[in-house]
Amino acid sequence: MLALLDLPFSDLIFRAQSVHRENFDPNSVQLSALLSIKTGGCPEDCGYCPQASRYHTGVENEDLLSLEQVVEAAQIAQLNGASRFCMGAAWRGPKEKDLAPVLDMVRAVKALGLETCATLGMLKPGQAEQLRSAGLDYYNHNLDTSPEFYGQVISTRTYQDRLDTLDKVRDAGISVCCGGIVGMGETRAERAGLIAQLANLHPQPESVPINNLVQVKGTPLAGTERLDPFEFVRMIAVARITMPHSAVRLSAGRQQIGEAFQALAFLAGANSIFYGDKLLTTANPEAIEDRALLEKLGIEPSEAAAQVRMMQPALLEEASRSHRDG
Numbered sequence: 244m245l246a247l248l249d250l251p252f253s254d255l256i257f258r259a260q261s262v263h264r265e266n267f268d269p270n271s272v273q274l275s276a277l278l279s280i281k282t283g284g285c286p287e288d289c290g291y292c293p294q295a296s297r298y299h300t301g302v303e304n305e306d307l308l309s310l311e312q313v314v315e316a317a318q319i320a321q322l323n324g325a326s327r328f329c330m331g332a333a334w335r336g337p338k339e340k341d342l343a344p345v346l347d348m349v350r351a352v353k354a355l356g357l358e359t360c361a362t363l364g365m366l367k368p369g370q371a372e373q374l375r376s377a378g379l380d381y382y383n384h385n386l387d388t389s390p391e392f393y394g395q396v397i398s399t400r401t402y403q404d405r406l407d408t409l410d411k412v413r414d415a416g417i418s419v420c421c422g423g424i425v426g427m428g429e430t431r432a433e434r435a436g437l438i439a440q441l442a443n444l445h446p447q448p449e450s451v452p453i454n455n456l457v458q459v460k461g462t463p464l465a466g467t468e469r470l471d472p473f474e475f476v477r478m479i480a481v482a483r484i485t486m487p488h489s490a491v492r493l494s495a496g497r498q499q500i501g502e503a504f505q506a507l508a509f510l511a512g513a514n515s516i517f518y519g520d521k522l523l524t525t526a527n528p529e530a531i532e533d534r535a536l537l538e539k540l541g542i543e544p545s546e547a548a549a550q551v552r553m554m555q556p557a558l559l560e561e562a563s564r565s566h567r568d569g
């Protein structure tokens with residue numbers, strides 16, 4: 244992995260683009276939307292995260308959203324072209340009483356015709372099976388970084404805890420979304436270590452989100468030296484080469500690197516993007532900018548999203564009717 248990361252930039256991008264073309268339509272991306280269904284107040288200590296209750300970041304704690312709020316957000320995401328809807332909760336892991344309403348959300352989002360994804364923390368035995376029965380397609384649980392660097396970022400759960408949750412997800416027949424974060428002060432060798440872990444999962448994750456740290460004041464990682472965006476693109480390229488059949492997703496930190504680096508990341512084999520919460524309002528300048536960039540590059544949303552877009556008029560009518568009816 245390190246030898247790949249060390250390649251001359253043009254050689255690396257050429258290899259990544261060649262692998263990409265062998266396995267995917269190079270001009271298509273999959274769009275995922277993320278909704279925080281329960282924000283803040285998390286007991287864990289992930290050093291990058293503004294939702295950890297021990298850091299003073301100004302994030303307000305919110306209770307679990309209602310089923311109606313989640314369905315409305317999912318409908319708006321669908322109208323904006325998302326094909327997958329991810330529901331995230333800031334928990335160490337779901338308690339049994341937490342899981343029941345989430346199962347209802349999964350059923351309702353699935354019924355809209357969206358792919359469903361959840362990120363709820365560590366899972367106990369049996370919980371993945373319940374999620375699968377409710378219709379969950381993907382579970383997101385990131386390894387975050389290499390095992391060597393991990394202890395400098397998180398102390399409240401171990402690397403093995405994460406691998407164990409991933410095993411439970413796999414065993415229940417749910418597709419795995421698993422990636423990490425770069426720009427946390429790790430070395431290039433440690434970034435190679437993260438890719439090595441991901442690429443050696445059997446089977447490899449179906450989705451691999453690569454995040455570029457968004458520094459938030461009040462978290463321990465605020466003030467970390469920023470990662471050169473070329474290094475971020477190198478990570479995308481090595482993920483593409485070593486996980487040729489996975490969707491490699493540009494996730495957090497995408498906007499900060501600007502349009503030219505995002506275009507380079509697509510060239511390096513990224514074929515999925517995360518819109519984040521902000522997609523979930525109809526007049527969203529960031530979503531409009533994203534669309535404009537994809538159009539400039541001649542990139543189309545993946546087929547599932549295109550089909551959904553063709554359904555828009557009917558869905559719009561239904562969404563506005565349910566909104567009117569309260």
Ligand code: SF4
Binds near residue numbers: 289294295
């Ligand atoms: S477990 Fe999730 S929500 Fe909690 S601190 Fe870590 S990243 Fe944040």
